[in-house]
Amino acid sequence: MTAQKKKIKTIKVNVDKCNGCRACEVVCSAFHSAPKYSSNNPARSRIRVVRDPLKDIYVPVYAGEYAAAECTGRDKYTIDGKEYDECAFCRASCASRDLFREPDSGLPLKCDMCESEPPLEKPMCVQWCINDALVYEEREEEGEVAQKPEEIETGLESMVNKYGLQKIMDTVARLNKAGQNRKTK
């Protein structure tokens, strides 16, 4: 890791502007299908809209980190007289609900900000939200960033020069074996 400026990407969500059209879900699942745009299924989307039309509640929620177990504390929020259910704002892919799980494999889904080559100017869900409920922002912050592959390769090269290729390969093989043994115990 090296210290340098890193780009922070943020999507601001304005629940008051969301009308629950679910265009964001459709385009996210289409963008992430393989091949791209070959299908769309909101169940595969990395953004889901928690909806309660009778209470005029629509909350777009982005898929965040995977949680192995559901939490035991739950919160209810009342904002401008509307009561939002427990878990309404939670981004976790967790066992207590079907959100953010790939329907075929059950694997957790996570928003990747539409990382792609060439990069998009704005994430797809932001582009498709005609109500401006989703607004994209970028800023720079000082921080640690991962080494680029060339730097890692240079690091490997200097290790090979120092210890010799055979010794490094033996160590990797030993670590691999130890990992496999741990898994089978």
Ligand code: SF4
């Ligand atoms: S596209 Fe925008 S308005 Fe439609 S559901 Fe998604 S966030 Fe809400």
Ligand code: SF4
């Ligand atoms: S930013 Fe991209 S990956 Fe994340 S929810 Fe929006 S469309 Fe999906």
